[in-house]
Amino acid sequence: MNTGRVVVLEVTRMEAAHLAGLVTQFAELMEDAASSSGDPAIARLVPDAYADDDAASEDFREMTERDLLERRRQDAGEVLGSLSEASALPDDAEPGDEVLMELVELRLEPEILRAWLRCLAAIRLVLATRLDIRSEEDHDVDDPRFGIYEWLGYRLEGLVQAASDDD
Amino acid sequence: MPPLADTDVQEDTGTRRDEQGQRPWQTVVWNDPVNLMSYVTHVFREYFGYDRTQAERLMLAVHHDGHAVVAEGAREQMELHAQAMHDYGLWATIRQAPQ
Numbered sequence: 001m002n003t004g005r006v007v008v009l010e011v012t013r014m015e016a017a018h019l020a021g022l023v024t025q026f027a028e029l030m031e032d033a034a035s036s037s038g039d040p041a042i043a044r045l046v047p048d049a050y051a052d053d054d055a056a057s058e059d060f061r062e063m064t065e066r067d068l069l070e071r072r073r074q075d076a077g078e079v080l081g082s083l084s085e086a087s088a089l090p091d092d093a094e095p096g097d098e099v100l101m102e103l104v105e106l107r108l109e110p111e112i113l114r115a116w117l118r119c120l121a122a123i124r125l126v127l128a129t130r131l132d133i134r135s136e137e138d139h140d141v142d143d144p145r146f147g148i149y150e151w152l153g154y155r156l157e158g159l160v161q162a163a164s165d166d167d
Numbered sequence: 168m169p170p171l172a173d174t175d176v177q178e179d180t181g182t183r184r185d186e187q188g189q190r191p192w193q194t195v196v197w198n199d200p201v202n203l204m205s206y207v208t209h210v211f212r213e214y215f216g217y218d219r220t221q222a223e224r225l226m227l228a229v230h231h232d233g234h235a236v237v238a239e240g241a242r243e244q245m246e247l248h249a250q251a252m253h254d255y256g257l258w259a260t261i262r263q264a265p266q
Contacts, residue, residue: 044258045253045256046253047253047258047259047260048260049246049249049250049253049259049260049261050260050261050262051260051262052262060246060249060250060261063246063250064250064253067250067254068250068253068254071254114213117206117209118254118255118256121202121203121206121255121256122256124201124202125201125202125256128200128201133200133201134200135200136200138200153203156203156206157203157205157206160203160205160206160209161205163209164205164208164209164212164219
């Protein structure tokens with residue numbers, strides 16, 4: 001597997017801005033996040049490591065939670081860093097402006113690409129918890145958050161393919 | 168002779184033991200409806216260093232059987248693997264190999 005690949009992601013400024021907004025929300029959720037808050041989305045990111053042993057799971061979480069959640073924050077920061085130029089829109093930009101549809105190339109170095117993959121996967125886990133997705137068939141066409149969830153899945157799929165395209 | 172007898176019993180029950188006679192620990196990855204199949208395969212390749220065929224077989228085992236054992240060995244090592252899987256967003260647990 002080629003782990004040294006630079007992947008180029010082409011997005012419009014509008015998509016970059018949407019993505020940056022979503023990752024910012026995720027970063028805000030991760031700020032001061034702790035499983036003790038009872039938020040099921042946080043719990044999904046630091047799941048039980050022992051199916052039948054609550055005490056062992058709790059010990060494991062005490063050892064790993066801080067690093068796991070810190071990683072989420074770092075990854076979000078990396079993704080926002082690589083989006084910062086592309087997602088910067090003129091203050092007077094309005095819907096329909098050509099500048100929003102301008103295509104920008106994001107060059108993702110291997111380490112940054114790994115952060116992107118983890119970050120998009122983690123945001124989908126959070127969204128899936130909020131949307132109560134319990135099976136691959138769960139879908140509500142009237143809820144725009146499903147559109148966001150699927151858009152992230154599409155982008156993640158493309159990046160995974162690009163990262164592992166070595167045949 | 169007892170050692171031989173023990174070996175026979177082990178084979179009969181299918182129970183594996185390490186040098187100390189302990190059942191090994193396992194890292195188990197569970198299916199979830201969110202993580203993409205391609206992403207799970209990518210994780211198995213990147214973290215465990217499996218080739219594409221091995222990684223896809225393991226991913227499909229998770230997908231179709233609901234879970235798959237991805238590593239076996241000392242408990243501390245399995246905890247490191249589980250943490251690594253959680254780091255990728257996969258749902259992994261640790262257990263002692265079933266009797």
